[in-house]
Amino acid sequence: MTKIKRHRGWGHLVTVPVAWAIVAANVLMIVWIVLSSLKSTREMALHPWSWPKHFIWSNYRTAWVSAQFGAGVGNSLLLIVGSGLACILLAAPAAYALSRFRVRSSGVHTALFVLGLGIPAQTMFIPLYVAFDRVGLVDSVWGLMLIYTGAGIPYALFLLTAFFRSLPVELEEAAALDGAGPGYTFWRIMLPLARSGLITIFVLQAIGHWGETFFALVMLHTKTTLSLSLYNFTQTMQYTGSRYSVLFAGLVILIAPLLVLYIVLGRRIIEGISAGYSK
Amino acid sequence: MRRRQPPLLAGVALAGVALCASACGGSSSGGAGAAGSGAGGDHLTIWSQWLKGQPGQQFLQAAVDDFQKQTGIKVTVQWKGNAVVKSLLPALNSPDVPTDVVETSASQIQNVLYPAGGMLDLTSAYQQQVPGTGQTVAQVVGPAATSLATPTDAAGQTTGGPVVVPYWASATGVVFYNGQNFPALESAAPKDWDAFFSILDAQKAKNRRPLAQDGSVTSYNAVFYNDFLASILGPDALNKAETDKTGQTWKQPGYLQAAQLVERLAKGGYFTDGYDASKFPAMENKWANNDADFNVNGSWLPSEVGPVAAPGFDYRSFAFPAVAGHSAPPLNVTVSGIGVLKSSKHQAAAEKFAAFLLQRGYQEQVATEMQNIPIAKDVPAPPAVQAVKQAIDAGQVNTVRSPASLADYNAKIYFGLDDKLIFGKLSAAQFIDSMSSDSADYWKSKG
Amino acid sequence: MASAIVVGSTTEDGRRPVGPGRRHSPFHRARRRMFVPFVYPALAVYMLIMVAPTLFTLWLSLNRWAGAGPMQWAGLHNYTAMFRDPVFRTSFVNTFWIVVGVGAAVFAxxxxxxxxxxxxxxxxxxRAVVFxxxxxxxxxxxxxxxxxxxPDGLVNTLLADVGVHSHPEWLAQDNMFKVILIGMTWLSSGVYTVIFMAAVDRIPPELYQAAEIEGASAFQRFRYVTFPLMKDVVSVCSVLWCVGALKTFEFLLVFSAESxxxxxxxxxxxxxxxYAEAFNPDGTADYGIAAACGVIVLLLTGLLMVLARRVLRRDADTY
Incomplete structure (x- = not known):
């Protein structure tokens, strides 16, 4: 960080508290979600903003066992790790070639990929189901993983082309002078340099797919994911009663891994974002 | 550099594959249904609207266990939750539909799965004997519920036999109250809205807003106009006006009278403060804590507000009263139960299971374990909704349904204007004028 | 011909070798041979998962279909019916508010x-918390x-505590959309704050020192140092915002209706x-209209692509 003392206007006295108020609101929201998960549903409905009278830790057991949040955790982990890695392995070479090989059709190819950012899920699930059904990928975590991978490619490619473009060209030329082929240059030199960008993509995809319910609902029959269990739980409250506190325990279970991921990898993500977005 | 054309070509080729795959799936989905023998060795798969841990799931699981023991038919249940129909629809395109039975509400089956050509006509299943009752399925289910389990077209005509064997029912337009606060009402429910208005006025005189209403739920708001109109002009009056392409039917006097009753409720200060600017379930939760006296809702309300309600709350109910001088509107009932897929290879076993659930013992459990209304006529419902059950048993059931083809109209025209009426943003006369002109515009746009 | 110099482009552009001689070097020939093996695996998966179903959607938009069973040819009827529907026009206006209105607020x-x-x-x-x-x-x-x-929620309670008793009915239907827009703004601005802050971190401190010596105010520093150097980030972000905002959906659903x-x-x-055409709980699915509306969204995305290409063009070998 810069050490120069900058000129501060009196405006700072007004605006800095505003910034901190926004930060405080976000912290309070997380605290509120956690506290709500420890109340009884009645207490939560009648006194949503009070401190819990008793901490009801059993809400977590109820969420984990009877609302089946536990059953989906393994699948969710497999899905985000698998689809995240697959997406990067596919998109990174493509993004590299599109941004660095200077092939005439690069622009068209890139545009084709990026157009995928606009495809809405509700219009593509039926043909996907039919096609996957033919090849036995319905009710399969692998099939869902393939969808998440394919759906993630436009975003990953969009950011990674910008990222690779920002890397200095001299490295490749030096490698070429040493006799390295494009494959070697990519896997051994460029990919490691792009590490923070790759981690960023991985984490952003993980955040997106961790909470995905629509494709999971349609493609899985006997299996479940964490977010699908949560979705089902909210859908059933009409007949079993609005057990909001158990719902919030489930939400904490859903959010906590993301929060940990973000805190552990936070610095890297931010590095990746800054490099990735500013080409 | 001309050889870089493949992406487009590849895309078209792949799309061709997908097109063919789905088109072929669409046409072949109906054909696979060779009826199984129903003997042992069968393996029945059920997709259920319940989820593990719900009372409905516990009830159904116990029944399934008994069924397996008694018949030797192996049963696998997938607990899919409310989204069961949503996740089954795309699978109908498959030559290998993943379930034999779908267990959910008749309206979902009729609106979504039946038009897609997926459901089996259960006319023959209705002729089976229900074990231990000496009655057929048709007799236990009764004519009103059978009618609700039978698909109709846009004009309200049946298009075949029933596609669902229901085992429980729910009703909307039910007025709930706390029996502790109004002990007299249990034996003498208000005979019409004049009587009910005087009860409400008495509460208002005590500075209370007596009617809780979650205005954020449009379908709850529509109950008032629907039922006022059904009482005044009969249950088919709404469909008649909605399908009139000129919109002129709305100008007939009964339609205005029904709107005036809603206007009276809206402008007379009967609804809880903030009913038009709150988020479900805020208002029914207030009611469950005695901040309001009555809540017009569905038969599921006691279990829904259970975890939030004041201790000792005594749920009681009566059906939506008549408009003075008219007969009471028939109850709006939804039935739920067993639908069988056309593609199933175990149809006989599936039908047997449908009849199995209608045995007296299981029907009693629907009331005691599931806390819902059993379909069989003489089996009592939970005390909170016993009054509703009596009305159903007496045949006061609305068998005129809003056809699926009007769902779009309701979402785009009726619900929006009705919300404005119940929130007091439109007078009764303005409401009628808008319904009339917007209906005409809507049908004109549909061509 | 890509313009060689674009305002605000970074120094990497200057270093990039240009000129026909370099394009035909063995180095570039070897790389071009690898183009297909590098790009086409991703392209194949993308085509299969995203593009093929989308082409099916195009076909679907010309038909009437309940999601299974027979399909009925409808020609352009789905489109004409949709364009005549006042609710479709409302949807257009609301989509515009989300993309442009919320977008402007989020970026501000x-x-x-x-x-x-x-x-x-x-x-x-x-920075960690706003995310x-x-x-x-x-x-x-x-x-x-x-x-x-x-009505008796925290906001009104707090307002009453400070003596404000006349306030809007936040959740009334007329205000609901505005309150939802506010919620969206709050939820989305954190991500972009993180991105922008990361971009600012990459600006060399010497530039600020120079500005300091010139006696620039905080606003002037932003106007003449920070903003020009963030331009690329902002344009990439605005494309991403637009395509994401066009698809905004779950947020509206959970905010406004019971399940x-x-x-x-x-x-x-x-x-x-x-979604409503495909999943109206009281109706039969009409995938034809749902698909037609999806096609409109895709066309709008295509329009935004023009913007995206302007961002990407500088370095791709377009001409």
Whole structure:
């Protein structure tokens, strides 16, 4: 960080508290979600903003066992790790070639990929189901993983082309002078340099797919994911009663891994974002 | 550099594959249904609207266990939750539909799965004997519920036999109250809205807003106009006006009278403060804590507000009263139960299971374990909704349904204007004028 | 011909070898041979998962279909019916508000926060925290929204404590969409704040020193140093925002209706319109109209692509 003392206007006295108020609101929201998960549903409905009278830790057991949040955790982990890695392995070479090989059709190819950012899920699930059904990928975590991978490619490619473009060209030329082929240059030199960008993509995809319910609902029959269990739980409250506190325990279970991921990898993500977005 | 054309070509080729795959799936989905023998060795798969841990799931699981023991038919249940129909629809395109039975509400089956050509006509299943009752399925289910389990077209005509064997029912337009606060009402429910208005006025005189209403739920708001109109002009009056392409039917006097009753409720200060600017379930939760006296809702309300309600709350109910001088509107009932897929290879076993659930013992459990209304006529419902059950048993059931083809109209025209009426943003006369002109515009746009 | 110099482009552009001689070197020939093996695996998966179903959607938009069973040819009827539908026009206006209105607010807040946090103590902590809301599922926000804005909710209670008794009915239908827009702004601005702050970190401190010596105010520093050097980030972000915002959907659904029902039409956007045609709980699915609306969204995305290409063109070998 810069050490120069900058000129501060009196405006700072007004605006800095505003910034901190926004930060405080976000912290309070997380605290509120956690506290709500420890109340009884009645207490939560009648006194949503009070401190819990008793901490009801059993809400977590109820969420984990009877609302089946536990059953989906393994699948969710497999899905985000698998689809995240697959997406990067596919998109990174493509993004590299599109941004660095200077092939005439690069622009068209890139545009084709990026157009995928606009495809809405509700219009593509039926043909996907039919096609996957033919090849036995319905009710399969692998099939869902393939969808998440394919759906993630436009975003990953969009950011990674910008990222690779920002890397200095001299490295490749030096490698070429040493006799390295494009494959070697990519896997051994460029990919490691792009590490923070790759981690960023991985984490952003993980955040997106961790909470995905629509494709999971349609493609899985006997299996479940964490977010699908949560979705089902909210859908059933009409007949079993609005057990909001158990719902919030489930939400904490859903959010906590993301929060940990973000805190552990936070610095890297931010590095990746800054490099990735500013080409 | 001309050889870089493949992406487009590849895309078209792949799309061709997908097109063919789905088109072929669409046409072949109906054909696979060779009826199984129903003997042992069968393996029945059920997709259920319940989820593990719900009372409905516990009830159904116990029944399934008994069924397996008694018949030797192996049963696998997938607990899919409310989204069961949503996740089954795309699978109908498959030559290998993943379930034999779908267990959910008749309206979902009729609106979504039946038009897609997926459901089996259960006319023959209705002729089976229900074990231990000496009655057929048709007799236990009764004519009103059978009618609700039978698909109709846009004009309200049946298009075949029933596609669902229901085992429980729910009703909307039910007025709930706390029996502790109004002990007299249990034996003498208000005979019409004049009587009910005087009860409400008495509460208002005590500075209370007596009617809780979650205005954020449009379908709850529509109950008032629907039922006022059904009482005044009969249950088919709404469909008649909605399908009139000129919109002129709305100008007939009964339609205005029904709107005036809603206007009276809206402008007379009967609804809880903030009913038009709150988020479900805020208002029914207030009611469950005695901040309001009555809540017009569905038969599921006691279990829904259970975890939030004041201790000792005594749920009681009566059906939506008549408009003075008219007969009471028939109850709006939804039935739920067993639908069988056309593609199933175990149809006989599936039908047997449908009849199995209608045995007296299981029907009693629907009331005691599931806390819902059993379909069989003489089996009592939970005390909170016993009054509703009596009305159903007496045949006061609305068998005129809003056809699926009007769902779009309701979402785009009726619900929006009705919300404005119940929130007091439109007078009764303005409401009628808008319904009339917007209906005409809507049908004109549909061509 | 890509313009060689684009305002605000970074120095990498200058270093890139240009000229026909370099294009035909063995180095470039070897790389071009690898183009297909590098790009086509991703392209194949993408075509299979995304493009093929989309072409099917195009076909579907010309038919009437309940999701299974027979399909009925409808020609352009789905499109004409949709364009005549006043709710479709409402959806268009609302979509516009989300993409442009919320977008402007999000970017303004993200800029504001970036300036404010630029040299504030604890900025790392603040940066981590503003990202939180994007991790929280909509359903939690939706329930909290009720407790905040219900008539006896926290907002009104606090307002009453400070003596304000006349306030809007936050959740009334006329205001609901505005309150939802505010919620969206809050939830989205954190992500962009993080991105913008990261971009600012890459600006060499010497530039600020120079500005300091010139006696520039905080606003002037932003106007003449920070903003020009963030231009690329902002343009990439604005493309991403637009395509994401066009598809906004779950947020509207969980905010406005109880589970399984549709929200009132005055808050529908294109994505909700499409969803309602396919999943109206009381009706038969009409995938033809749902698909037609999806095609419109895709066309709008295509329009935004023009913008995307302007961002990408500088370095791709277009001509």
């Amino acid at each position: 807040i993200a800029f504001g926060m970036t300036i404010l946090l630029q040299d504030m103590a604890g900025r790392r902590f603040a 939180f809301p994007s991790l929280v599922p909509g359903i939690a926000i939706s329930i909290m929204w009720g407790y905040l804005f219900n 399984g029902a549709l929200p009132p039409t005055n808050i529908w956007n294109f994505a909700m319109y499409s």
